[in-house]
Amino acid sequence: MTDALTAARTMVTGLVGEQAEGWDRGGVLPRELLTKLGSAGYLCPQVPAAHGGLDWDSARTGRFTAHVGSLCSSLRSVMTSHGMAAWTVDRLGADGQRAALLARLTGGDLAAVAFSEPQAGSDLSAITTRIVRDGDSVVVTGTKSWSTAAAYADLIVVFGVLDDGGAGAVVVPATAPGVRVERIGDPLGCRAAGHADVHLDDVRVPAEHLLGGGGQFMPLLITTALAYGRMSVAWGCVGILRACLTAAGTHARTREQFGKPLGGHQLVARHLADLLVAERNATRACEHASLCWDEGSPDQVLATVLAKHVSATEAARGAAIAVQVLASAGTRDGTAVARAFRDAKCMEIIEGSNEMCQLLLADHVLAGE
Amino acid sequence: MEAMDSKAVQHDVADSGQVEKDVLAFLEAQTKRSWDPQVDLFASGGLSSLFAMQIVVHLERTYRISIRGADLRLDNFRTVTGMVALVQRLQGAR
Numbered sequence: 001m002t003d004a005l006t007a008a009r010t011m012v013t014g015l016v017g018e019q020a021e022g023w024d025r026g027g028v029l030p031r032e033l034l035t036k037l038g039s040a041g042y043l044c045p046q047v048p049a050a051h052g053g054l055d056w057d058s059a060r061t062g063r064f065t066a067h068v069g070s071l072c073s074s075l076r077s078v079m080t081s082h083g084m085a086a087w088t089v090d091r092l093g094a095d096g097q098r099a100a101l102l103a104r105l106t107g108g109d110l111a112a113v114a115f116s117e118p119q120a121g122s123d124l125s126a127i128t129t130r131i132v133r134d135g136d137s138v139v140v141t142g143t144k145s146w147s148t149a150a151a152y153a154d155l156i157v158v159f160g161v162l163d164d165g166g167a168g169a170v171v172v173p174a175t176a177p178g179v180r181v182e183r184i185g186d187p188l189g190c191r192a193a194g195h196a197d198v199h200l201d202d203v204r205v206p207a208e209h210l211l212g213g214g215g216q217f218m219p220l221l222i223t224t225a226l227a228y229g230r231m232s233v234a235w236g237c238v239g240i241l242r243a244c245l246t247a248a249g250t251h252a253r254t255r256e257q258f259g260k261p262l263g264g265h266q267l268v269a270r271h272l273a274d275l276l277v278a279e280r281n282a283t284r285a286c287e288h289a290s291l292c293w294d295e296g297s298p299d300q301v302l303a304t305v306l307a308k309h310v311s312a313t314e315a316a317r318g319a320a321i322a323v324q325v326l327a328s329a330g331t332r333d334g335t336a337v338a339r340a341f342r343d344a345k346c347m348e349i350i351e352g353s354n355e356m357c358q359l360l361l362a363d364h365v366l367a368g369e
Numbered sequence: 370m371e372a373m374d375s376k377a378v379q380h381d382v383a384d385s386g387q388v389e390k391d392v393l394a395f396l397e398a399q400t401k402r403s404w405d406p407q408v409d410l411f412a413s414g415g416l417s418s419l420f421a422m423q424i425v426v427h428l429e430r431t432y433r434i435s436i437r438g439a440d441l442r443l444d445n446f447r448t449v450t451g452m453v454a455l456v457q458r459l460q461g462a463r
Contacts, residue, residue, distance in 0.1 A: 094438050166442065212438025219411075219418030220425070220441050227422065227425040296430040298395075305419070362418050368401030 005060055007066045008042055012075075020072035021334040023192040027185075029074055031246055034152055039108035043079050044086035046228075051090075051102035056351030058293035062235040062286055069239020070246075072073035073343035074192035076239065077295075080232035080351075081193075085111035085157045085226035088169055092211035092221070101171060104155070104237050109169075112153035113225065114144035114198050124222050129160035129200065131168050131214065137204045138214075144198040148350070150174075151183045151194030156333035157211075159222065167221045170205065178203035189339075189346035227301070228352045230308040231293070234286050237347050240340045241279040244322035247336050248275055251326050262325070264315065271321045278318035285310040302364055307355035315344035382460040383432060388453045395427055396449070406449040423448055428452065434459040 015033055023029050037043050045061045047053025056064075057220040061083075069076040084106045090098055105111055120126035129142025140158055150156055156172045156179075174181055187195050252263035252272055262268045289307035292300035319340035323330040328335040348354050389406055396404050399420065410416045424446060426435050434456065436445075445455040 092438050092441065212441070215439060216441040217421065217443035217446065220421045220443075220446070223418045223422045224425075224441065296426060298399075298427040298430070299420050300426060301423045360417075360419055363419070367399070367417075368422070 004053065004054070004056075004294055005064060005322050008040075008045075010036070012042070012068055012071065016071045016075065020074075020336075020339070023072065023074060024178065024179065024339050025334045026189075027191045028193045029078065029152070029194070031152065032083055033075070034078060034110055035108045037075075038082070038106070038110055039080075041106045042108070043082040044105055046083070047086050047090065047102050047106055051098055052106035053086075053102065054106075058231060058290040059287070062231065062238075062290045064285075065232055065235035066239040066242065066283075069236035070243040071239070072192075073236060073240060073339065074190045074238040076232075077190040077193035078149040078152065079110045080229050080236065081147070081153075082110055083232055084113045084225055084229040085155070088113065088157050088225045089171070089211060091224055092169055092216065093245055094212055097171075097208065097211060101155070103198075109154040110149065110152050111150040111155040111157060112194075113157045113159070113223075113229070114147040114149050115159050115222065116145050116147070117143060118145055122353060124159075125218060127159060127161060127167075127218070129158060130163070131158075131160040131210065132163045132169050132349050133207065133210075133214075134204075136207050137169055138207050138210050140172060140200045140203045142200050144200070146184065146195055148197050149189070149194045149197035150198050153181075153194075156181075156198060158198070159225070161218075162214050164215065166215035168216065168227070169211045169221065170214075171209045172200065172203055176203050176205055184368060187346070189342035189344070191342075202304065223301075225272035226351060227304050230304045231286070231289060232306040233347055233351045234282070234289065234304075234311040235291075237315035237344065238279065238282045238286055240315045240344050240347070241275070241318045243336050245275050245279050248272060248322045248325040251329065255329075268325060271325050275318050275325075276323050278314040278321075280309040282307075282314040302361075303322050305352065305357050305360045308351060309354065311362065312344070312347040312357075315340070316348050319344040382457055385453050385457060387393050388432070389449055391431065392424075392428075392449050392452050395424070399423065404449065406453075408449075410449075411443065411447060424452070428456055432456050432460060433448050 041054040045054040045056040049055040068175040089101045134138045153174050157169050158172050159169050162168045178201040182197045255262045285307040289303035292303045322337040323341050326337050447453050
């Protein structure tokens, strides 16, 4: 079983090679890379084997996600969005929908999730995208913003409000008439992750595309879908920290100033200790949350938010430290620590901003722990 | 964990009184207050969306059921009575 993880890591390491910097600067990932990883099942490793997936548990998926995150956060972000789409199909779909769609998502087709709207960011209860049932089809109208990986997606899982007031998630082919995917130019971080706004203008899709027939409880629908994304982001941040630790450690050992390696200067050495603490903290929080998932413990809900918050804040702090240690060598755009600095900042915003995570954690305390 | 679960899964379909007792105990342990089986748990001032997911995971593990798709609707979780009915229906369908 560990061999499967080693094989996955080796394949990704080989495919990414030294190209992450170029992808970041160019703002695009090669489609061939995504298709290759997607058909190997690596973009959504927790999909059950019965549906063509690798059937990995959360712990192994997490370790793999951290590895991808250490190489390229744009690629890891595509994994997060595609994985969330697969997770949503798996949780919400009827048997036939799961069989048909998960086969595609483990067969090379790419998917993205679309939650946010111009007026519904942290407050997703304000979603206004309409899903209207009309005979054998449903008609989707609305605007989604900042959908990660939507620029690459064949299928977009769109969250909206149904005509009867319930919530729903509908799978919209990116090529359906009325869909316009508008790539967001020059995002601050994860520049090659294919962020896009998705405009849906009376998009008609077969009613079978409405997962589970719709009508779910909006907060539960969103919390369920986001839970997977939060785990993925959290482990991805562990990867960011590991890349920073490697870069800062190497630099502090090899670069000499005042007649000795940088690491021999105490103020620099303290940065290295802080970075190690950040990486260990994030790893432990993620390992605990994954264990809760794999045991089916209700504690997973809180542990997931905690892991996401700890990892994102540690990554942002750790990446800033790494840039400081590398100094001028770390300020050239595209280098590992410069990417980490920008990517990690975005991780404090996506899948529940620091502040939203803090509110959720505080709610837990107020409810009596 | 096995010992704790066994009481709930000895029979194919758990006794509704037992399910109700268990769910109320879970709610009380998590929220430090007692609840009426009929009260709307998610009405204003009630429980959070995170808590809704905790309940889903708890019911899935305790009763070895899988709550998916259309069953993630509010009516199934609004009251403890609704959850008892959901558990019994899904256990019956296993």
